[in-house]
Amino acid sequence: MKGCALVTGASRGLGAEIARRLARDGWAVAVNYLPDRADAEAVVASIVAAGGVAQAFRADVTDEAAVGGLVAAVEERFGPVGVLVPNATGPQPSIPSAELTWQDHLDQLVFFVKSPTLLMQAVLPGMRSLGGGRIVQIGSDLFERAAPGMAAYSAAKGAQISLTRTWARELGPSGITVNVVAPGWIPVERHAAIERSHFDAYLADVPLGRFGTPAEVADVVAFLASEASRFITGERITVNGGHVMD
Template sequence: MEINLTNKIVLVTGATGELGRVMARTMAVCGADLVIHYHKNEMKAREIVQEIEAMGRRAIAVQADITNGCSVATMHEAIKRQLQHVDIVVANAVIQYQWKSVLEQSPGDYLSQFDSCVMQSVYLAKAFLPAMIARNYGRFIGINTECSMQNFPTQSAYVAGKRGMDGLYRTLAKEIGGHQITVNQVAPGWTISEKDRAAGMENSASYERNVPLQRRGTDQEIANVVAFLASDLASFITGAYIPVNGGNVMPAI
């Protein structure tokens, strides 16, 4: 048994980011062709495309502002011209900002998180789901966060955006499940990325002591779960919020 994405086309938003680039590479290793979305970092997007092409897979780089419906629609048309359709959408992009207390956080930061967590997924759904419905097949995967269950001080804008995203995904799973399209969320913990390795910052005793597995997860471990949900091995999983954080948060029943 293996994760086989051969002949599947995957769109990863924010694919030039620390987690996004590993997700894209992992999907390619599993046999998929890739759409590498970027907002500003075209050079990194082109580099990732070259990496994936070297694996023998097709890949294109497409620019879009995922918080703008017209921009997402334009991206969709560009993908149709080059690759026809998308089988799997991974909504990974998110706007970065400085975390502050509720009283200090600017209203614009709350709006940025709503736009990049909720509205990104709305725009992606409107653009890509109709064709999935017509084919009676698809995967729609969103990257959430363990913070949605923590609600720690200074997390409010991020949590508000991601909790709104959670409600959207659960509703969407019920609305389109009859078309054999699954809708799921992966919720990473504080994950070790290429940047952390380069800086020698893989470990944090204060964080790890509260994690049952006593360590931080890696970008590859997050990508592995995304690839699983994208595959036919996960064909009967939908509406799920799956923490990938060593047990640091545990959804209850």
């Protein structure tokens, strides 16, 4: 198994760091983005400057036709996808359960159930041609924390875990492992406007006494993408400094 790595939502935040980390491990990286071309090109430039190989690919990974086109373009440039990291996400509003609509649920499911499913199906023939592959989903420890207002997001993340375990059983005979990396709160660009009091309240419950970094999440993704993880599948690894413990 080798091929390339495809990281969705990789123009910034966790996705950008995961792309850079996989490139350092020798993967040719497809940096997927939707609205942020300049940011995606900056990620590619940083990878190339460090001696790696990468290219930016624009696609809406919640759209079936776009996903097919994305994977076809990636395979034309780099060959089959050996590592898939479905990282793309959307807005995650806090909505009281009494006001929650079915559309609110669908808005989360489209990123954490529909998109990963479309991506898995699109890369599967290529992974089988390689004799195996790695699918590493990006989850969240909110599934355990049951934070008020986050019912739709948490439910979708729970569904993501179920997908991972089922796929691990179904795809294992093809040499494909499927796992979830579940970060705690890892501050990135989109958290810039949050009040400091929220940061302090969160840290009070973290045994290691600090926030994690995107690089620490990327390290775990890189491990699961590597040969060192070859006998690990259907698992969920939480990266949150002990904030919640399975």
